[in-house]
Amino acid sequence: xxxxxxxxxxxxxxxxxxxxxxxxxxxxxxxxxxxxxxxxxxxxxxxxxxxxxxxxxxxxxxxxxxxxxxxxxxxxxxxxxxxxxxxxxxxxxxxxxxxxxxxxxxxxxxxxxxxxxxxxxxxxxxxxxxxxxxxxxxxxxxxxxxxxxxxxxxxxxxxxxxxxxxxxxxxxxxxxxxxxxxxxxxxxxxxxxxxxxxxxxxxxxxxxxxxxxxxxxxxxxxxxxxxxxxxxxxxxxxxxx
Ligand code: DC
Numbered sequence: 001x002x003x004x005x006x007x008x009x010x011x012x013x014x015x016x017x018x019x020x021x022x023x024x025x026x027x028x029x030x031x032x033x034x035x036x037x038x039x040x041x042x043x044x045x046x047x048x049x050x051x052x053x054x055x056x057x058x059x060x061x062x063x064x065x066x067x068x069x070x071x072x073x074x075x076x077x078x079x080x081x082x083x084x085x086x087x088x089x090x091x092x093x094x095x096x097x098x099x100x101x102x103x104x105x106x107x108x109x110x111x112x113x114x115x116x117x118x119x120x121x122x123x124x125x126x127x128x129x130x131x132x133x134x135x136x137x138x139x140x141x142x143x144x145x146x147x148x149x150x151x152x153x154x155x156x157x158x159x160x161x162x163x164x165x166x167x168x169x170x171x172x173x174x175x176x177x178x179x180x181x182x183x184x185x186x187x188x189x190x191x192x193x194x195x196x197x198x199x200x201x202x203x204x205x206x207x208x209x210x211x212x213x214x215x216x217x218x219x220x221x222x223x224x225x226x227x228x229x230x231x232x233x234x235x236x237x238x239x240x241x
Contacts, residue, residue: 001055001077003047003084003129019044019139019238020154021229022147025161026191026202027110028172030213030221034161035143037222038229040088042240044139049147050113051084051091052126054104057112059095067112070119077125086133107176107186114190117145120199127151139240145194148205157232158208159225167214 021038025031032048039046057067059082065072085092092101103109116122123146130151134140142151148158163171169184176183194202204210209228213221233240 022155023143028168031161035141039141047133048091049144053113053117055093074121145202146200160204160208163214
């Protein structure tokens with residue numbers, strides 16, 4: 001597996017600024033929508049690191065690899081049969097050159113992704129490709145569970161986006177046309193699994209700004225996040241644009 005950007009490297013011949021913003025948080029907290037819009041606002045790259053785990057889980061199931069076999073999963077991470085590609089709208093996953101993105105984002109595959117993400121060897125083997133997303137870019141917004149702690153511990157700005165459990169379940173159930181209670185149960189299980197694993201658990205990174213999106217609409221969240229990023233970058237004599 002490798003990761004790639006749709007944009008060619010150094011396309012405007014200017015020196016890449018390499019600003020990194022991380023947005024971590026639990027399932028359906030709104031981190032994907034906000035990070036995508038922030039990246040669009042600044043003309044930056046955006047990556048959902050969940051796509052790597054979702055992609056691996058999907059590929060394992062399709063290739064007949066057991067999702068509890070750490071060695072086999074770790075080998076599959078290195079396989080060239082699949083790849084992750086950054087895109088302004090959605091982080092894309094290809095298997096045998098077929099775009100399987102819409103399949104990996106189903107909630108069932110989210111649970112399988114959470115399972116495979118428990119394994120230390122899997123996490124190690126996916127890390128390099130995740131970090132490559134920050135190469136030769138002016139800016140990158142990386143979202144996930146451990147972006148501010150493990151993938152990009154030296155990020156310029158770190159955020160942790162969260163929301164009340166019920167609000168998150170309502171959002172995801174509405175998006176996927178599912179029952180709220182069922183969605184809530186699956187999310188609670190997944191959040192517990194993601195935050196209690198021994199390696200790179202979901203947690204609020206040191207120095208991260210926490211935003212609760214329960215009572216905010218998307219525009220309000222984006223404006224708050226934008227203001228925090230600008231302020232923190234200004235303190236480092238940087239600007240997003
Ligand atoms: O963000 P998401 O729902 O697409 O992530 C799916 C699963 O992938 C999540 O439940 C745990 C795992 N994941 C992870 O372990 N580390 C990340 N940085 C991102 C996702």
